[in-house]
Amino acid sequence: MTAVTFTETGPGRRGDSFLSVQDLHVSFSTEDGVVKAVDGLSFEVEKGTTLGIVGESGSGKSVTNLAILGLHNSEHAEIGGEIWFEDQELVGASRGTLERLRGNRIAMIFQDPLTALSPFHTIGRQIGEVYRKHKGTSKREARDRAIEMLERVGIPNAKVRVDDYPHHFSGGMRQRVMIAMALVCDPALVIADEPTTALDVTVQAQILDLLKDLQDQMGTSIILITHDLGVVAQTAHNVLVMYAGRAVERGTVREVLGTPRHPYTWGLLSSVPRLGSSVDVPLKPVRGTPPSLLNPPPGCRFHPRCDYRNLVGPDLCSTEQPELSPERGHGDACYLTLQQKQEIHTQLMEGR
Ligand SMILES: Nc1ncnc2c1ncn2[C@@H]1O[C@H](COP(=O)(O)OP(=O)(O)OP(=O)(O)O)[C@@H](O)[C@H]1O
Ligand SMILES: [Mg+2]
Numbered sequence: 001m002t003a004v005t006f007t008e009t010g011p012g013r014r015g016d017s018f019l020s021v022q023d024l025h026v027s028f029s030t031e032d033g034v035v036k037a038v039d040g041l042s043f044e045v046e047k048g049t050t051l052g053i054v055g056e057s058g059s060g061k062s063v064t065n066l067a068i069l070g071l072h073n074s075e076h077a078e079i080g081g082e083i084w085f086e087d088q089e090l091v092g093a094s095r096g097t098l099e100r101l102r103g104n105r106i107a108m109i110f111q112d113p114l115t116a117l118s119p120f121h122t123i124g125r126q127i128g129e130v131y132r133k134h135k136g137t138s139k140r141e142a143r144d145r146a147i148e149m150l151e152r153v154g155i156p157n158a159k160v161r162v163d164d165y166p167h168h169f170s171g172g173m174r175q176r177v178m179i180a181m182a183l184v185c186d187p188a189l190v191i192a193d194e195p196t197t198a199l200d201v202t203v204q205a206q207i208l209d210l211l212k213d214l215q216d217q218m219g220t221s222i223i224l225i226t227h228d229l230g231v232v233a234q235t236a237h238n239v240l241v242m243y244a245g246r247a248v249e250r251g252t253v254r255e256v257l258g259t260p261r262h263p264y265t266w267g268l269l270s271s272v273p274r275l276g277s278s279v280d281v282p283l284k285p286v287r288g289t290p291p292s293l294l295n296p297p298p299g300c301r302f303h304p305r306c307d308y309r310n311l312v313g314p315d316l317c318s319t320e321q322p323e324l325s326p327e328r329g330h331g332d333a334c335y336l337t338l339q340q341k342q343e344i345h346t347q348l349m350e351g352r
Contacts, residue, residue: 019045019068019189019221024081024091026060026067033294037063039245041081042324045189045238050215050222052236052253054229054268056290060245061225065191067091069102086188104134107182111194113174116181117166123150124162127181134185149180153210172203179210186218193225208235229268233257241265244291244301251330261332261341263306266348300334311340 026038038060045051053061067079068090083090085106088097102108110116117126127149128142137145143162150158153176166174175195182190192211196204212235215222224236232239232253239256241249241264249262260266267286288305291297303309303317312335325331334341 018047018086019223020082020084021064021068022082022084024064024067024083025079026063027078028076029078030076030294035293036296037245037293038067039296041242041245041247042326043240043247043250044328045221045223047188047221048215048219049237050212050224050235052232052239053223053225053242054227054232054239055242056268056286057227058244058290058293059242060293061242062193064242065108065193065223065225068191069098069106069108100134103130103182103187104185105187106189106191107185107187109175109178109182109190109192109195111197113171113178114166116178117174119166122163122165123169123177123181127177127184130181131184145184146180149184150177152183152214153177153180154206155180172199172207175199175203175207176210179207179214183214183218183220187220189221189223191223191225194227195224196231197227204231205234211235229257241268244296245293246301247324247333248302249332250324255330259330259342260345261330261336261338262302262334263308263336263344264302265332266345267305270348308336308340308344311336 021044022042024038024041025036028035028037041060041064043051053064055061068083068085079091081091085101088101090098090101108116117123124143124146127146128139131137131145132139132142135142147158147162150162155161155173155176161168166177169177179195190211195211196207199207208231211222211224214220224231226232236253238252239250240247241256241262243264249256249260249265256265257269260269264286271285286305291301291304297304297318299316299318299320300306300309300322306317309317316335320335322333322335324333332341336344
């Protein structure tokens with residue numbers, strides 16, 4: 001797989017989206033063979049909005065987002081396609097360019113703050129260092145900025161807590177510290193990979209509210225990776241549903257969660273309790289397991305698990321890979337007709 005080719009008339013950056021991922025491929029060489037973790041993925045993020053990326057474990061959510069900034073140094077990973085961020089193409093970007101962007105224009109928040117925070121330095125120093133590195137300020141200014149950020153993310157008594165070490169904080173407070181560090185340079189894009197999975201429900205809601213408030217104040221765009229469709233409904237503007245390294249559905253939260261069109265999305269939605277439904281309605285997980293990415297099934301990758309492929313006619317689903325429509329708006333990669341999708345979804349809703 002070659003990295004990037006530039007042509008004057010090539011797809012390039014689209015006008016009003018400031019992150020545009022086009023035909024992204026990521027594969028890893030392993031002892032067992034080549035793992036195609038992401039295989040022809042395209043999506044866009046608009047300024048000041050949140051894109052929720054959902055999908056089962058192993059569908060390529062984290063790898064997709066690592067490809068934006070973090071995989072370039074891995075000797076086992078090969079990345080192809082284009083990622084346009086502001087005026088920059090990132091797949092072919094130099095190490096220096098990525099270093100300048102990381103923590104500055106693009107920041108990442110992970111599930112476990114302890115992997116991102118050093119246990120040996122105070123949080124004030126760690127937040128301040130990021131600021132100093134990118135903004136070239138004095139230590140004093142960096143410390144003041146760290147205190148300001150801690151106040152913004154709701155750490156009580158920030159002027160004192162700035163000198164504490166990460167282990168002095170509870171899980172929820174540590175996640176706030178990590179958000180303070182991620183936002184210290186006022187990044188244009190924040191990538192949050194399962195930022196609240198390790199937290200209890202109340203703290204999770206507080207952290208999501210905090211992210212939303214900060215987005216409103218600072219105009220930040222967010223990519224929020226999560227297993228949890230409730231989190232998407234609460235936080236995101238747009239949704240991308242991934243299955244086995246590909247996008248199967250895309251649209252606004254209202255479109256994808258309200259009138260989902262792809263059989264996999266139906267499955268995901270039927271495995272979460274419906275608001276207002278009685279608690280004894282049994283939840284139905286998607287049957288079967290995701291395919292091996294070493295040797296994915298031909299045709300639609302979801303077809304071995306799909307209950308509706310017989311409606312499409314012989315063989316199409318198992319031979320031809322359906323594409324997500326390239327236009328913007330609500331799109332899905334499935335051969336059923338729109339009318340079939342609407343009818344089946346209505347029936348599924350009635351059956352719940
Ligand atoms: N460094 C690597 N080497 C080999 N395979 C990898 C590597 N990193 C990820 N993969 C594989 O790529 C696929 C996608 O992984 P990824 O971590 O993106 O999944 P995910 O959707 O984030 O899952 P989860 O919800 O569990 O976090 C998986 O099959 C995974 O095993
Ligand atoms: Mg992941």
